Amino acid sequence: MTMSVTVEIAGQRYPIRSTLDPAYVVELAAYVDQKMRTAADAAPSSDTLGLAVLVALNIADEYFRARQQQSSADGEINERALRLERLVDDVLGSVDQRRTADSGV
Numbered sequence: 001m002t003m004s005v006t007v008e009i010a011g012q013r014y015p016i017r018s019t020l021d022p023a024y025v026v027e028l029a030a031y032v033d034q035k036m037r038t039a040a041d042a043a044p045s046s047d048t049l050g051l052a053v054l055v056a057l058n059i060a061d062e063y064f065r066a067r068q069q070q071s072s073a074d075g076e077i078n079e080r081a082l083r084l085e086r087l088v089d090d091v092l093g094s095v096d097q098r099r100t101a102d103s104g105v
Helices: 022-042 048-103
Strands: 003-009 012-018
Touching: 003 022, 012 022, 022 048
Parallel strands: none
Antiparallel strands: 003 012
């Protein structure tokens, strides 16, 4: 269901229509607003559009880094799972060999 919520970013009010939870939209807007304030403090002579582009690049960088970090973590988990699988296979193979030896087969 589409909901409407009004948020404020960089002193401007924006009506946002979204299927997302309104509280989440407000949280996203607060995050972007904080990024805009930080960018404005770093480059006080920049216009709003220039600041918005800097903020968009900053958020894109955060996203790309988080995605890369997640990908690395996923790869590490897969590698550990493969090592555990090999270890279990080795143990099960040893158990089967003992059973075969004990049964005299």
